[in-house]
Amino acid sequence: MSGDAASGPPVRFTRDQGLAIITLDAPSRGNAVSLAMAEQLGDAVRLCHDDRDVRAVLIQATGKTFCAGGDLDEFRRERGDRGRAIEAIANRFHEVESLLLKLDVPVVTAVQGAAAGAGLMLALLGDVILSSDRATFVPAFARLGLSADGGSTWVLPRLIGTRRATEWLLTGRTLDADQALAWGLVSEVCSVEDLAERAAMIAQKLAMGPTPAFRSIKRLIGRSLGGDFDSQAVRETRAIAHHAETPNGEEGISALLERRGPRFASATVELSDGD
Amino acid sequence: MSGDAASGPPVRFTRDQGLAIITLDAPSRGNAVSLAMAEQLGDAVRLCHDDRDVRAVLIQATGKTFCAGGDLDEFRRERGDRGRAIEAIANRFHEVESLLLKLDVPVVTAVQGAAAGAGLMLALLGDVILSSDRATFVPAFARLGLSADGGSTWVLPRLIGTRRATEWLLTGRTLDADQALAWGLVSEVCSVEDLAERAAMIAQKLAMGPTPAFRSIKRLIGRSLGGDFDSQAVRETRAIAHHAETPNGEEGISALLERRGPRFASATVELSDGD
Amino acid sequence: MSGDAASGPPVRFTRDQGLAIITLDAPSRGNAVSLAMAEQLGDAVRLCHDDRDVRAVLIQATGKTFCAGGDLDEFRRERGDRGRAIEAIANRFHEVESLLLKLDVPVVTAVQGAAAGAGLMLALLGDVILSSDRATFVPAFARLGLSADGGSTWVLPRLIGTRRATEWLLTGRTLDADQALAWGLVSEVCSVEDLAERAAMIAQKLAMGPTPAFRSIKRLIGRSLGGDFDSQAVRETRAIAHHAETPNGEEGISALLERRGPRFASATVELSDGD
Numbered sequence: 001m002s003g004d005a006a007s008g009p010p011v012r013f014t015r016d017q018g019l020a021i022i023t024l025d026a027p028s029r030g031n032a033v034s035l036a037m038a039e040q041l042g043d044a045v046r047l048c049h050d051d052r053d054v055r056a057v058l059i060q061a062t063g064k065t066f067c068a069g070g071d072l073d074e075f076r077r078e079r080g081d082r083g084r085a086i087e088a089i090a091n092r093f094h095e096v097e098s099l100l101l102k103l104d105v106p107v108v109t110a111v112q113g114a115a116a117g118a119g120l121m122l123a124l125l126g127d128v129i130l131s132s133d134r135a136t137f138v139p140a141f142a143r144l145g146l147s148a149d150g151g152s153t154w155v156l157p158r159l160i161g162t163r164r165a166t167e168w169l170l171t172g173r174t175l176d177a178d179q180a181l182a183w184g185l186v187s188e189v190c191s192v193e194d195l196a197e198r199a200a201m202i203a204q205k206l207a208m209g210p211t212p213a214f215r216s217i218k219r220l221i222g223r224s225l226g227g228d229f230d231s232q233a234v235r236e237t238r239a240i241a242h243h244a245e246t247p248n249g250e251e252g253i254s255a256l257l258e259r260r261g262p263r264f265a266s267a268t269v270e271l272s273d274g275d
Numbered sequence: 276m277s278g279d280a281a282s283g284p285p286v287r288f289t290r291d292q293g294l295a296i297i298t299l300d301a302p303s304r305g306n307a308v309s310l311a312m313a314e315q316l317g318d319a320v321r322l323c324h325d326d327r328d329v330r331a332v333l334i335q336a337t338g339k340t341f342c343a344g345g346d347l348d349e350f351r352r353e354r355g356d357r358g359r360a361i362e363a364i365a366n367r368f369h370e371v372e373s374l375l376l377k378l379d380v381p382v383v384t385a386v387q388g389a390a391a392g393a394g395l396m397l398a399l400l401g402d403v404i405l406s407s408d409r410a411t412f413v414p415a416f417a418r419l420g421l422s423a424d425g426g427s428t429w430v431l432p433r434l435i436g437t438r439r440a441t442e443w444l445l446t447g448r449t450l451d452a453d454q455a456l457a458w459g460l461v462s463e464v465c466s467v468e469d470l471a472e473r474a475a476m477i478a479q480k481l482a483m484g485p486t487p488a489f490r491s492i493k494r495l496i497g498r499s500l501g502g503d504f505d506s507q508a509v510r511e512t513r514a515i516a517h518h519a520e521t522p523n524g525e526e527g528i529s530a531l532l533e534r535r536g537p538r539f540a541s542a543t544v545e546l547s548d549g550d
Numbered sequence: 551m552s553g554d555a556a557s558g559p560p561v562r563f564t565r566d567q568g569l570a571i572i573t574l575d576a577p578s579r580g581n582a583v584s585l586a587m588a589e590q591l592g593d594a595v596r597l598c599h600d601d602r603d604v605r606a607v608l609i610q611a612t613g614k615t616f617c618a619g620g621d622l623d624e625f626r627r628e629r630g631d632r633g634r635a636i637e638a639i640a641n642r643f644h645e646v647e648s649l650l651l652k653l654d655v656p657v658v659t660a661v662q663g664a665a666a667g668a669g670l671m672l673a674l675l676g677d678v679i680l681s682s683d684r685a686t687f688v689p690a691f692a693r694l695g696l697s698a699d700g701g702s703t704w705v706l707p708r709l710i711g712t713r714r715a716t717e718w719l720l721t722g723r724t725l726d727a728d729q730a731l732a733w734g735l736v737s738e739v740c741s742v743e744d745l746a747e748r749a750a751m752i753a754q755k756l757a758m759g760p761t762p763a764f765r766s767i768k769r770l771i772g773r774s775l776g777g778d779f780d781s782q783a784v785r786e787t788r789a790i791a792h793h794a795e796t797p798n799g800e801e802g803i804s805a806l807l808e809r810r811g812p813r814f815a816s817a818t819v820e821l822s823d824g825d
Contacts, residue, residue: 072528075519082524087516094508101504106720127716142484145527145539147491147514154507157499158712160459162433165499166402167462169492170381170481183459184710184733187717206720209692216697217719224707224715229651232704233644239697241637244625249632252695253622264695347803350794357799362791369783376779417759420802420814422766422789429782432774435734437708440774441677442737444767445656445756458734 011040013047018055018207020048027063032071033118038092041122045099055214056207057103058199059126060110067119069140070149090149093118097151100125102222104215106206110199111135112192121150124159124185127218128206130199131177132192137185138174159185210248210264286315288322293330293482295323302338307346308393313367320374330489331482332378333474334401335385342394344415345424365424368393372426375400377497379490381481385474387467391415396425399434399460402493403481405474406452407467412460413449434460485523485539561590563597568605568757570598577613582621583668588642595649605764606757607653608749609676610660617669619690620699640699643668647701650675652772654765656756660749661685662742671700674709674735677768678756680749681727682742687735688724709735760798760814 010026022044024031031037048054061067070089075082100107109126117140123129141148148169156165160183168175177189190198206214216239224232243249248264255262285301297319299306306312323329336342345364350357375382384401392415398404416423423444431440435458443450452464465473481489491514499507518524523539530537560576572594574581581587598604611617620639625632650657659676667690673679691698698719706715710733727739740748756764766789774782793799798814805812 072532075528076532082528083516083520086519087512090508090512090515094505094512098505098508124713127713127720129713141515142488142492143527143537144531145485145488145521145523145525145537146518147488147511148495149511149515151504151508151511153492153495153499153511154502154504157496160711161435162496162499163399163402163404164459164462166493166496169496170402170484170489171477184714187714202721209720210695213692213695213697214720217692217703218716220698220703221707221712221716221719224703224712227704229701229704230644230648233640233648233701236697236699236701236703237637237640237644240640240691240699241633243696244636245633246695248695250695252693253625253632256694257622257626262693262695347807350803351807357803358791358795361794362787365783365787365790369780369787373780373783416790417763417767418802418812419806420760420763420796420798420800420812421793422763422786423770424786424790426779426783426786428767428770428774428786429777429779432771436710437771437774438674438677438679439734439737441768441771444771445677445759445764446752 009040010034010037011044013040013044015051015054017204018053018211019203020044020051020054020057021203022057022059024059024061024067027061027065029071029073030065030068030114031061031063031119032068032073033089033093034071034074035089035092037071038089038096041096042092042099045096045103048103048105049099054105055209055211056106056108056203058108058110058203059122060196060199061112063113065113065119066111066115066135067122068114069117069119094151097121097125104218105211106203106209106214106218108199108203108206110195111137111186112195114138116140118150121152121155124155128188128202129186130195130202131180131186131189132195133177133189134192135177135180135186135189136174137176137180139169139172141172142170143172208264210243210252210262212246213243213248216243284315285309285312286319288315288319290326290329292479293328293486294333294478295319295326295329295331296333296335296478299334299336299342302336302340304346304348305340305343305389306336306338306394307343307348308364308368309346309349310364310367312346313364313371316371317367317374320371320378323378323380324374329380330484330486331381331383331478333383333385333478334397335471335474336387338388340388340394341386341390341410342397343389344392344394369426372396372400379493380486381478381484381489381493383474383478383481385470386410386412386461387470389413393425396427396430399430403463403477404461405470405477406455406461406464407470408452408464409467410452410455410461411449412451412455414444414447416447417445418447483539485518485527485537487521488518488523491518559590560584560587561594563590563594565601565604567754568603568761569608569753570594570601570604570606571608571610571753574609574611574617577611577615579621579623580615580618580664581611581613581669582618582623583639583643584621584624585639585642587621588639588646591646592642592649595646595653598653598655599649604655605759605761606656606658606753608658608660608753609672610746610749611662613663615663615669616661616665616685617672618664619667619669644701647671647675654768655761656753656759656764656768658749658753658756660745661687661736662745664688666690668700671702671705674705678738678752679736680745680752681730681736681739682745683727683739684742685727685730685736685739686724687726687730689719689722692720692722758814760793760802760812762796763793763798766793
């Protein structure tokens with residue numbers, strides 16, 4: 001049951017055994033991004049940064065819509081000063097996205113329904129993006145007479161190339177789950193009935209993974225595009241030589257040689273990998 | 276009927292209700308890029324830049340071939356100084372492409388037949404690229420014993436990644452329309468009979484769109500790859516807050532809330548979006 | 551027959567009519583990357599750089615596995631100092647990859663079986679990547695509790711985008727040949743029986759191509775992502791004007807006008823294309 005009935009907070013946050021779950025929970029408003037929702041999302045992601053016991057994050061939503069984008073009612077109410085209202089929400093939401101992009105544990109998003117505008121961009125910030133067969137994906141900015149927001153002009157060219165990004169933001173056409181999969185926007189499509197379970201399973205498995213190595217991988221990829229092969233290779237060597245000396249590296253190599261599944265610990269005392 | 280019969284100009288240019296149409300019209304020569312064609316293309320694209328009433332551009336061609344690439348007859352004629360002849364056409368054609376890449380209104384290309392060499396690159400410079408089921412796509416440079424031109428070494432890695440770009444330019448293999456769609460080179464494939472109508476419809480729809488917002492979107496994407504998320508987000512916020520205050524933003528938000536289609540104006544007095 | 555029986559060298563290297571063939575030949579060890587294999591690979595690629603008669607390179611492997619990745623037995627043996635053992639192999643292997651990335655003649659890889667970890671990255675460094683229908687592709691680093699190596703954090707974002715690269719390196723899931731094709735990781739899939747012949751045919755054809763133009767194409771693409779369109783266009787013009795004046799340019803243009811196949815020479819005296 002969702003907490004939306006009256007005036008519950010629009011975002012729920014739970015932690016259990018290394019897995020943090022962020023749930024958009026204002027289904028009667030299509031989980032639209034109000035100022036309150038943007039602020040609570042920011043608080044939740046900040047907790048994921050600060051809590052070293054968090055080893056994976058799952059972002060999901062209740063109701064039929066994953067997230068309808070910026071809260072138009074809120075824009076409307078500020079009739080005299082719509083620009084300033086949008087600016088306030090955009091600033092807060094960009095901060096959420098910036099924090100998510102810097103998070104170095106795995107992030108899974110589970111998109112059960114429509115993801116529009118800022119909601120589209122939130123869905124696409126996962127490292128693993130699960131889509132139900134009822135999900136739809138639409139930028140929606142231009143049909144409002146507005147320029148593209150939600151980091152879309154930064155994220156989309158990196159996901160689908162400059163040409164497809166431009167086309168999609170100009171035409172604003174709606175993609176269904178299969179088209180989103182064909183474009184490489186999402187990782188996998190499953191039935192809407194199976195989505196929550198499948199997403200939880202993948203997120204839990206990632207939360208049991210070699211967290212310090214995952215952190216290195218995400219940090220290394222974050223530095224990939226700026227530099228040349230040789231300097232990236234130096235960073236890779238430093239990181240892998242470090243992890244090879246940790247209990248997780250010992251366990252992973254032993255498990256493979258012994259043909260069994262590895263059991264990884266979240267190093268409580270974590271040595272720097274030098275990166 | 277095309278104007279190619281005797282010695283008509285190889286490029287036709289028309290403007291109607293915000294839509295500029297550039298037509299390659301030398302079908303008996305496969306619309307090959309001669310010096311004259313490159314110069315007339317440049318003039319046409321320059322007019323699109325200068326005329327603020329142009330809100331979208333459609334590039335199409337007459338005859339069976341979209342564009343056969345550089346005019347080999349012209350290269351041949353200059354036997355003693357082939358390098359200089361190619362250099363002259365390449366310089367002029369690169370200028371056309373550079374101007375097209377900087378154009379901040381939507382560009383649609385309609386590829387009815389073979390697009391080869393420089394003609395391939397012209398086809399791929401659209402924001403929306405429509406392909407007939409008879410179109411073919413081939414780089415063609417290496418089979419002439421030549422290095423890749425037409426901006427292909429800049430554009431292709433950005434469209435299809437470095438590996439595929441290298442492979443395609445080295446092997447020079449011909450892709451049909453379905454393969455081009457699978458690679459994400461084109462937006463959509465339709466029958467050759469429907470192509471002109473479909474392309475005109477899409478281009479007209481874009482010409483009726485929120486032109487100032489489109490301009491911001493294309494300028495924002497143009498700055499995407501160079502910078503980091505946070506500075507791009509600042510630019511996005513500035514632009515969207517600006518557009519929210521314009522009549523188009525008012526109209527777009529109202530139309531959505533009233534569940535009707537929006538009617539956008541091309542702002543004649545356009546405030547800067549600060550970008 | 552492979553030279554693996556007792557203690558033959560793990561890498562074989564042959565040259566014939568412009569085609570260099572590098573064969574991983576330690577099938578009983580899954581062609582795992584030992585220090586000896588990394589060193590011999592480096593020697594072979596260095597020969598391809600130095601020998602101007604080499605016009606294309608084919609990388610293939612014997613046995614059921616293309617390359618199982620870093621040699622775990624070697625890591626294991628160095629129990630006391632596993633980090634240093636991995637560091638030594640990683641450094642040597644990164645050097646091989648760096649040399650391959652700088653090679654300006656076409657490189658074909660033929661992947662007959664599993665390509666894992668460093669072996670995956672070697673497979674993906676071809677310009678043309680042929681996969682048998684029995685090949686599998688797996689990053690494998692994280693399941694060992696290790697961070698990603700083999701240049702994967704540099705190469706994969708450029709091949710499949712940042713999001714897919716992150717997902718793949720975190721989940722470490724195994725792709726079969728068809729999935730690899732759908733992701734654009736490989737150029738073509740054929741039956742395991744046909745692979746060697748098909749790969750040799752493509753590599754030989756590339757070795758008969760306009761080698762100096764190929765060199766320009768690969769160098770131009772290497773400079774693509776760093777710069778803007780206009781400066782890349784200047785480099786393209788300089789290169790194509792140069793090649794148009796060479797016998798290969800003459801032959802290619804003549805052959806097309808005469809509707810016959812071209813016969814390209816590897817210029818023994820090669821003028822600089824100014825690039």
